[in-house]
Amino acid sequence: AQKITQTQPGMFVQEKEAVTLDCTYDTSDQSYGLFWYKQPSSGEMIFLIYQGSYDEQNATEGRYSLNFQKARKSANLVISASQLGDSAMYFCAMREGMAGYALNFGKGTSLLVTP
Amino acid sequence: GAVVSQHPSRVICKSGTSVKIECRSLDFQATTMFWYRQFPKKSLMLMATSNEGSKATYEQGVEKDKFLINHASLTLSTLTVTSAHPEDSSFYICSARGWVSGEQETQYFGPGTRLLVL
Numbered sequence: 001a002q003k004i005t006q007t008q009p010g011m012f013v014q015e016k017e018a019v020t021l022d023c024t025y026d027t028s029d030q031s032y033g034l035f036w037y038k039q040p041s042s043g044e045m046i047f048l049i050y051q052g053s054y055d056e057q058n059a060t061e062g063r064y065s066l067n068f069q070k071a072r073k074s075a076n077l078v079i080s081a082s083q084l085g086d087s088a089m090y091f092c093a094m095r096e097g098m099a100g101y102a103l104n105f106g107k108g109t110s111l112l113v114t115p
Numbered sequence: 116g117a118v119v120s121q122h123p124s125r126v127i128c129k130s131g132t133s134v135k136i137e138c139r140s141l142d143f144q145a146t147t148m149f150w151y152r153q154f155p156k157k158s159l160m161l162m163a164t165s166n167e168g169s170k171a172t173y174e175q176g177v178e179k180d181k182f183l184i185n186h187a188s189l190t191l192s193t194l195t196v197t198s199a200h201p202e203d204s205s206f207y208i209c210s211a212r213g214w215v216s217g218e219q220e221t222q223y224f225g226p227g228t229r230l231l232v233l
Binding site for chain 2: 035037042043044045047050091095101102103104105106107108
């Protein structure tokens with residue numbers, strides 16, 4: 001079963017606008033971590049933001065914020081004031097429990113920022 | 116911040132040859148590293164967990180004799196694709212668990228290795 005679901009294969013946003021990338025997850029663990037990564041065409045995985053399951057406040061990192069709704073099991077990424085350089089693939093990922101620490105990735109969302 | 120390097124970044128080889136990919140944590144010790152594989156326009160799929168000083172743990176469906184993993188030190192893990200075939204062509208990327216500013220958990224990814232088997 002898919003543990004991370006990203007329902008938006010592709011998204012468009014105009015420069016300077018905000019955009020929300022959706023992510024829902026499935027786990028029975030009480031302790032888990034949620035990550036967002038950006039992957040430009042070069043292939044490198046760029047860490048954006050992390051939310052722990054016990055964190056009560058939504059994570060923020062510059063123009064990135066994570067809208068964490070635990071009861072709904074969603075962890076949407078909000079990018080404010082989009083820039084042309086934000087065009088890339090975005091992956092939501094989850095680390096379950098406290099052992100292993102490997103990440104399960106969603107299928108990704110391709111974001112295109114237009115002038 | 117912490118950096119993970121991979122070498123080579125690109126490799127082209129003939130079918131039947133073996134290819135070694137190195138993953139290094141440059142400024143921190145990584146007892147555990149992870150190897151992922153990514154096909155074009157697809158997500159990252161975990162292949163195996165590399166543990167320093169012990170055998171790697173492979174995900175279901177990944178041939179351990181095909182993809183040899185060695186984690187000989189706290190800063191180096193290697194993935195060897197043995198007897199490579201065209202279907203092994205892919206983007207291979209490693210990662211190591213770490214912390215940002217000592218507090219925020221993350222996984223640092225290497226820049227990846229594009230393998231093309233002819």
